[in-house]
Amino acid sequence: MKEKQSQVSRRDFLKMSAVAGAAFALGGGGVGTVMSALNQKTASAEVSPASQVAFYGTHQAGIVTPQQTYMYLASFRIISKSRSDLISMLKEWTRFSDLSVAGGYRQSSGNEQLPPSDTGETIDLGASNLTMTYGFGAGFFMKDGKDRFGAASRKPLYLQDIPRMPNDHIDADFQAGDIVAQICADNQQVAFHALRNLIRLASGQAVVNWIEEGFISAPEGKTPRNLFGFKDGTANLQHQNPEGFNQVVWADAGEPAWMKGGSYLAYRKIRMLLEVWDRTSLKAQEDTFGRAKESGAAYGAKEEFEPVQSSELPPTSHVFLAKQSRQAIHRRAYSYTGAIDPRTGQLDAGLLFLSYQRNPQEQFIPMLRMMQSKDKLNEYTQHIGSAMYACPGGLLEGQYIGQALLEG
Ligand SMILES: C=CC1=C(C)c2cc3[nH]c(cc4nc(cc5[nH]c(cc1n2)c(C)c5CCC(=O)O)C(CCC(=O)O)=C4C)c(C)c3C=C
Numbered sequence: 001m002k003e004k005q006s007q008v009s010r011r012d013f014l015k016m017s018a019v020a021g022a023a024f025a026l027g028g029g030g031v032g033t034v035m036s037a038l039n040q041k042t043a044s045a046e047v048s049p050a051s052q053v054a055f056y057g058t059h060q061a062g063i064v065t066p067q068q069t070y071m072y073l074a075s076f077r078i079i080s081k082s083r084s085d086l087i088s089m090l091k092e093w094t095r096f097s098d099l100s101v102a103g104g105y106r107q108s109s110g111n112e113q114l115p116p117s118d119t120g121e122t123i124d125l126g127a128s129n130l131t132m133t134y135g136f137g138a139g140f141f142m143k144d145g146k147d148r149f150g151a152a153s154r155k156p157l158y159l160q161d162i163p164r165m166p167n168d169h170i171d172a173d174f175q176a177g178d179i180v181a182q183i184c185a186d187n188q189q190v191a192f193h194a195l196r197n198l199i200r201l202a203s204g205q206a207v208v209n210w211i212e213e214g215f216i217s218a219p220e221g222k223t224p225r226n227l228f229g230f231k232d233g234t235a236n237l238q239h240q241n242p243e244g245f246n247q248v249v250w251a252d253a254g255e256p257a258w259m260k261g262g263s264y265l266a267y268r269k270i271r272m273l274l275e276v277w278d279r280t281s282l283k284a285q286e287d288t289f290g291r292a293k294e295s296g297a298a299y300g301a302k303e304e305f306e307p308v309q310s311s312e313l314p315p316t317s318h319v320f321l322a323k324q325s326r327q328a329i330h331r332r333a334y335s336y337t338g339a340i341d342p343r344t345g346q347l348d349a350g351l352l353f354l355s356y357q358r359n360p361q362e363q364f365i366p367m368l369r370m371m372q373s374k375d376k377l378n379e380y381t382q383h384i385g386s387a388m389y390a391c392p393g394g395l396l397e398g399q400y401i402g403q404a405l406l407e408g
């Protein structure tokens, strides 16, 4: 997990952003004009390449990248009606992402009468394996019958909101939004800094629908455990190689060109009824998954990564049902905790379930539907958020986020 970012774009950005920040602060438009007038370079902090993940490449970082400890997931609604202002914002986000994943920060203009260009809390913290991954919701392509940004003809093949499921408790006001940003890092302050500044740079163009905050932790080389205490992510190993990723994760032929090397993100916010679970016997807990709690081994096996034999599993167990779907997905889930639910006095906590797949209609939706109707896990969970996004392929240096989508 490392790489060298372009020094030129990073340094250019340091200076350009200082002025862009000033333009925003003064409420001025024409940021692009101000920025393009600049060519002076400013040095950035030295950051260990070992803690950097490349922003540019065939695929976006943050999809098959080893999971970092912290995640923010933020849904944005575009309020601007202007395609060119949207593009300016995406260019700003691109420069900021490029800079941040390299551990840089925005240098101030030197004018003390203006707010600093960077919020400052990551100075000296380094890159912390920061990744910033972007996806587009169905509303980006068509909303209320309108093709707001001229993108409708380039809608990807399988992008649709996840249909309502039998056991759903989704808030009636929940909205997927137009753009999602998945921000992951091994330092929470670094991840939050990235989120906060994306919001800042979106000022006047896009607003936040919702933000989720996740965490996950495991010793090096071990599978992390979810809040039910079970190893979660074991089966990912089965496709964790370039060929496996092609079969499971990366978008297929037949997709618009901008989706080449991209993927679909399925998101479910799943509340886990911890108090109910904690009163459940170990046997019933293990029957729920069809795996042993401590070792993670499937029923009938001794070790975590031994193949699963479905005939050994309870027919309502989570893993049995996943296997029955005969589909694979790449899971990248994070735990979340909130406050105590004032109505029940119980903990509001659970799983921010994220999976990436090349075709959610074939891989994800039938699996979810089957699980929602038969899974023993449903006794202990409630699905309270739901969204689907199309995540473009990776960027070449010099391109901006969504360029291939917007400019075809
Ligand atoms: C629709 C897809 C899935 C949802 C939603 C989901 C929710 C969910 N899962 C766990 C805990 C575990 N899941 C495990 C395996 C597993 N889960 C899915 C899919 C969904 N999970 C798949 C495809 C698999 C892999 C099955 C296989 O091929 O073996 C496991 C077992 C260990 C592992 O492989 O990760 C656990 C534990 C929770 C708690 C949860 C919702 C709160």
Ligand SMILES: [Fe+2]
Pocket: 318
């Ligand atoms: Fe699962």
